[in-house]
Amino acid sequence: MPAVADQWAREDLDALARQGLRRALEPLSSAQGPEVVAGGQRLVSFSSNDYLGLAADPRLARAAALALESRGVGAGASRLVVGDMDAHHALERAAAALMGAEAARLFNSGYAANAGILQALCGPEDVVFSDALNHASLVDGCRLSRAKVVVYPHADARALERLLAEAGGRRRVVCTDAVFSMDGDHAPLRELAEVCRRHRAALVVDEAHAVGVLGPTGRGLCEALGVEADVRMATLGKALGVFGAFAAGSAEVVELMANRARTFVFSTALPAAVCAAGEEAIAVMRAEPARREALWRNIRRMAAGLRALGVPAEPRSAIFPLVLGEPARALEVAVQLRARGVLVKAIRPPTVPEGTSRLRFAVTAAHSEAQIDLALEALAALEVRVAA
Numbered sequence: 001m002p003a004v005a006d007q008w009a010r011e012d013l014d015a016l017a018r019q020g021l022r023r024a025l026e027p028l029s030s031a032q033g034p035e036v037v038a039g040g041q042r043l044v045s046f047s048s049n050d051y052l053g054l055a056a057d058p059r060l061a062r063a064a065a066l067a068l069e070s071r072g073v074g075a076g077a078s079r080l081v082v083g084d085m086d087a088h089h090a091l092e093r094a095a096a097a098l099m100g101a102e103a104a105r106l107f108n109s110g111y112a113a114n115a116g117i118l119q120a121l122c123g124p125e126d127v128v129f130s131d132a133l134n135h136a137s138l139v140d141g142c143r144l145s146r147a148k149v150v151v152y153p154h155a156d157a158r159a160l161e162r163l164l165a166e167a168g169g170r171r172r173v174v175c176t177d178a179v180f181s182m183d184g185d186h187a188p189l190r191e192l193a194e195v196c197r198r199h200r201a202a203l204v205v206d207e208a209h210a211v212g213v214l215g216p217t218g219r220g221l222c223e224a225l226g227v228e229a230d231v232r233m234a235t236l237g238k239a240l241g242v243f244g245a246f247a248a249g250s251a252e253v254v255e256l257m258a259n260r261a262r263t264f265v266f267s268t269a270l271p272a273a274v275c276a277a278g279e280e281a282i283a284v285m286r287a288e289p290a291r292r293e294a295l296w297r298n299i300r301r302m303a304a305g306l307r308a309l310g311v312p313a314e315p316r317s318a319i320f321p322l323v324l325g326e327p328a329r330a331l332e333v334a335v336q337l338r339a340r341g342v343l344v345k346a347i348r349p350p351t352v353p354e355g356t357s358r359l360r361f362a363v364t365a366a367h368s369e370a371q372i373d374l375a376l377e378a379l380a381a382l383e384v385r386v387a388a
């Protein structure tokens with residue numbers, strides 16, 4: 001048996017373990033939802049991104065089952081070869097309508113979308129400006145584009161403007177999370193859009209944690225703020241409860257994605273069943289705004305409860321970080337909460353900066369008031385002190 005990589009893996013895993021950064025998988029033996037079974041224990045979960053409680057909705061499962069029957073399991077090829085099916089186009093039309101965009105292009109995940117969008121739009125002669133706290137998939141998208149990458153200080157439109165004024169480049173693109181995934185704060189999109197307009201830069205906004213959550217009709221932060229972006233990325237894996245993602249924009253931008261984005265061109269198409277479930281999720285989300293209202297009641301309850309415990313918290317998204325500092329501390333508090341029936345995973349570097357290991361609570365429309373109170377009471381009993 002070849003043992004070269006095995007030796008490397010042992011060394012690296014040992015090093016991660018010494019730093020408290022080794023990760024471990026832990027399978028659920030239940031469907032996704034506010035209550036899950038992990039390690040034989042029934043727990044109230046605050047770590048999923050199933051913000052509207054759709055992941056285990058039987059209507060989505062039924063839509064998938066029907067498509068499975070008629071279209072089979074695998075797409076069999078990339079979309080540009082023979083993997084393209086009616087189900088992909090139906091979902092793209094639904095996604096464009098959901099976003100109020102001219103068109104939308106599916107990708108196999110949000111990660112694949114972000115890796116492909118920037119690379120499709122720009123190349124070595126161009127400059128991409130990226131928020132310091134952008135999601136890893138945008139960071140990797142910057143690298144794959146081969147453009148010069150300028151990282152601007154988090155949410156700082158004035159710093160961005162100075163950097164844009166100094167930068168040359170054939171094309172300039174600014175990319176940002178709408179809601180930042182580990183802090184739950186918002187990008188200053190109005191200011192960013194204004195800076196982009198003044199400097200003729202394109203704006204790419206990742207609405208992963210904002211679609212289904214923010215905006216009068218749930219289109220995300222651009223809708224909430226009345227901002228136009230060149231491309232909006234949204235994942236179907238979070239609030240919509242399914243899998244896959246799409247880029248929404250003009251018909252030409254979307255057409256370019258199919259021609260240039262490597263993660264679109266060189267990857268097998270999504271299964272039709274996943275597309276059918278995605279289309280049903282969009283229909284349910286649009287028909288049932290009460291889900292978003294329930295989510296916001298829970299967001300406000302969680303924010304008020306955390307503040308009463310002295311934890312800084314704002315009702316601005318479904319994400320509530322409890323920053324604890326060192327990785328070992330975050331792991332220890334997660335174990336203590338679990339003993340009280342609360343499942344929340346520790347988030348450690350490199351997902352978050354050094355010294356800011358945290359528990360990241362996410363509330364959903366499906367949590368009951370009692371379940372939210374259980375988390376708040378467990379935190380109160382532990383008298384958790386947050387890092388300054």
Ligand SMILES: *Cc1c(COP(=O)(O)O)cnc(C)c1O
Nearest residue numbers: 109110111135137181208235237
């Ligand atoms: C989760 C996430 C992604 C990736 O989406 P997937 O569909 O899970 O691959 C991209 N951007 C942000 C900000 C995210 O939080």
